[in-house]
Amino acid sequence: MLGFILIRLARMPLIAFGVVTIVFFIFKAVPGDEAQMMAGATASQVDIELLRTRLGLDRPILTQYATRMLGLVTGDLGYSSTFRGNPLPHILTRVPATLALTVAAILVTILIGIPAGVLAAVRQGSWVDYTLSFLVVGLLAIPNFWLGLVLIIFLSVEWRLLPSFGFTGWASLVMPTAALAARLLALVARMTRGVVIDELGKDYVRTARAKGVAGAAIVRHHVLRNAMIPTVTVIGLETGYLLGGSVVVERLFAWPGIGDLMINAIGARDFTLVQAITVIFVIGFLIINLIVELLYLAINPRLRHG
Amino acid sequence: MAEARFPRPDRRRNWPLWIGTSLLVVYVAIACFGPLVAPHDPNAQDLLGVLEAPSPAHLLGTDQIGRDLLARLIVGARFTLSAALLAVAIAAAIGVTLGLVAGYSGGRVDAIITGLVDLLLTIPSLILAIAIASVIGAGMTGLVVATTASFVPRLARLIRGRVLEIREEDYIQAAITAGTRRAKILRRHILPNAMTIVIIETSLLAGQAVLVGAALGFLGLGVQPPAPEWGTMLGAGREFIEVAPHLVLAPGLAISLLVFAFNLFGDGLRDRLDPRQNL
Numbered sequence: 372m373l374g375f376i377l378i379r380l381a382r383m384p385l386i387a388f389g390v391v392t393i394v395f396f397i398f399k400a401v402p403g404d405e406a407q408m409m410a411g412a413t414a415s416q417v418d419i420e421l422l423r424t425r426l427g428l429d430r431p432i433l434t435q436y437a438t439r440m441l442g443l444v445t446g447d448l449g450y451s452s453t454f455r456g457n458p459l460p461h462i463l464t465r466v467p468a469t470l471a472l473t474v475a476a477i478l479v480t481i482l483i484g485i486p487a488g489v490l491a492a493v494r495q496g497s498w499v500d501y502t503l504s505f506l507v508v509g510l511l512a513i514p515n516f517w518l519g520l521v522l523i524i525f526l527s528v529e530w531r532l533l534p535s536f537g538f539t540g541w542a543s544l545v546m547p548t549a550a551l552a553a554r555l556l557a558l559v560a561r562m563t564r565g566v567v568i569d570e571l572g573k574d575y576v577r578t579a580r581a582k583g584v585a586g587a588a589i590v591r592h593h594v595l596r597n598a599m600i601p602t603v604t605v606i607g608l609e610t611g612y613l614l615g616g617s618v619v620v621e622r623l624f625a626w627p628g629i630g631d632l633m634i635n636a637i638g639a640r641d642f643t644l645v646q647a648i649t650v651i652f653v654i655g656f657l658i659i660n661l662i663v664e665l666l667y668l669a670i671n672p673r674l675r676h677g
Numbered sequence: 678m679a680e681a682r683f684p685r686p687d688r689r690r691n692w693p694l695w696i697g698t699s700l701l702v703v704y705v706a707i708a709c710f711g712p713l714v715a716p717h718d719p720n721a722q723d724l725l726g727v728l729e730a731p732s733p734a735h736l737l738g739t740d741q742i743g744r745d746l747l748a749r750l751i752v753g754a755r756f757t758l759s760a761a762l763l764a765v766a767i768a769a770a771i772g773v774t775l776g777l778v779a780g781y782s783g784g785r786v787d788a789i790i791t792g793l794v795d796l797l798l799t800i801p802s803l804i805l806a807i808a809i810a811s812v813i814g815a816g817m818t819g820l821v822v823a824t825t826a827s828f829v830p831r832l833a834r835l836i837r838g839r840v841l842e843i844r845e846e847d848y849i850q851a852a853i854t855a856g857t858r859r860a861k862i863l864r865r866h867i868l869p870n871a872m873t874i875v876i877i878e879t880s881l882l883a884g885q886a887v888l889v890g891a892a893l894g895f896l897g898l899g900v901q902p903p904a905p906e907w908g909t910m911l912g913a914g915r916e917f918i919e920v921a922p923h924l925v926l927a928p929g930l931a932i933s934l935l936v937f938a939f940n941l942f943g944d945g946l947r948d949r950l951d952p953r954q955n956l
Contacts, residue, residue: 514908520918615803656799
């Protein structure tokens with residue numbers, strides 16, 4: 372168990388280096404003069420040359436690459452024109468907001484998705500089941516930012532219940548969370564339904580029933596534990612969605628996280644910052660996946676000796 | 678037989694496939710003939726009638742510079758649809774090639790391709806798309822390349838896995854023993870057998886491509902105004918949400934219904950072609 376965690380942790384820097392390499396060369400593919408593009412159309416030649424020196428673009432590309440790689444170790448992610456220096460501290464101050472949003476989305480997914488799936492399974496074929504199936508198909512087709520916009524129209528504009536942007540207290544978290552969680556919620560509810568129906572048909576459930584255990588107790592004690600596995604699977608598979616979706620949702624609600632910062636950086640043509648945030652997202656992706664794998668081991672002891 | 682091409686076609690009960698197909702036919706027809714059936718010129722401004730609510734003259738109302746929303750939606754179908762289909766087609770071509778080469782060659786080639794794909798898979802696909810779109814610049818090219826790039830790693834890994842399965846089949850071993858050339862084995866035996874999973878996966882990805890395209894458009898990285906692309910329209914309509922909610926409701930519904938159609942089509946196709954994978 373400890374060995375598994377250590378191997379995973381040791382691989383993380385390697386993957387991070389690989390991803391930084393890929394991202395570095397993607398951004399080297401910017402058409403035209405990089406410094407000129409980042410300085411903007413109105414910049415003077417002096418400004419462009421100044422920025423070129425600051426960014427180190429006047430040096431050979433391999434030197435630039437080596438500097439970037441070394442910076443990854445020392446925590447220097449390059450010269451960001453937005454912050455006039457290393458963007459890392461500024462990015463880190465925005466991480467908690469993104470973290471709060473994604474964690475809230477996962478919690479909502481668990482608290483609503485699993486009960487909804489179980490309910491649909493035990494009432495299989497009823498109107499409850501069909502309504503939930505319909506909702507699942509609908510939620511999977513709706514863009515998360517559009518769901519957010521619809522929520523704004525009703526909850527902020529029409530009924531004036533919730534603030535529509537920024538962070539002004541915990542009520543601000545409600546709509547962004549709902550917009551981000553919708554897809555996960557739908558996937559978890561669908562998978563939970565499938566697994567619970569499967570489990571209810573198994574021998575141990577029949578045995579429990581024959582022993583006179585009440586239906587609700589069977590679901591609570593036996594079935595639910597097995598139903599946790601698909602939830603963890605979905606969250607693991609959809610980590611990419613969760614992080615990518617957070618960018619759009621943060622933008623929509625002006626949520627002060629790193630996704631919103633990324634779009635600001637693109638607007639300001641601050642490619643150093645865009646690259647830095649991409650790397651932070653990848654590290655977040657790796658950490659979430661590690662947690663998911665550990666949860667797998669915790670839920671399913673059979674895997675521990677695999 | 679590794680995989681029966683048409684296992685028990687039960688057409689009557691596969692309603693997702695039929696609803697999905699019907700909806701897609703409607704969308705494709707609108708994309709093809711949109712400008713002919715649009716009730717107004719999609720770019721004609723009417724500054725005396727801006728942000729109007731839906732009325733008989735303008736069935737879905739007008740936008741911030743008085744353009745007819747229904748006309749813009751109808752004409753815009755071709756942007757959303759062609760961007761999504763083009764991205765998925767290119768991604769499939771590149772992904773299948775990489776997957777075939779990696780899966781069949783093995784050894785060093787496989788290690789390099791798989792390593793690269795695994796690295797790319799750790800970048801959340803929308804983040805990768807946003808980064809690439811920001812490099813190329815806003816517009817149709819950036820939109821298609823970004824969407825394509827975010828799908829290639831997934832497809833390559835999927836195809837590689839399928840090829841590894843197929844390679845172990847007896848008829849492939851027989852072909853190798855018989856001295857068939859490698860290119861011919863790939864083309865004649867492996868590709869056709871891997872095609873089912875490619876078709877299913879790409880039709881499901883088409884819905885995702887619509888969502889990615891809409892998200893990029895919403896973020897201002899997609900097709901630029903005045904082109905009536907739906908995601909871009911949503912982004913522009915966001916400002917007027919308090920006075921003219923129809924500006925975001927209508928394009929959003931058009932996008933959702935299209936994604937819904939692709940999802941049903943993909944699910945139905947999977948049921949039809951690959952009964953083993955039913956969940």
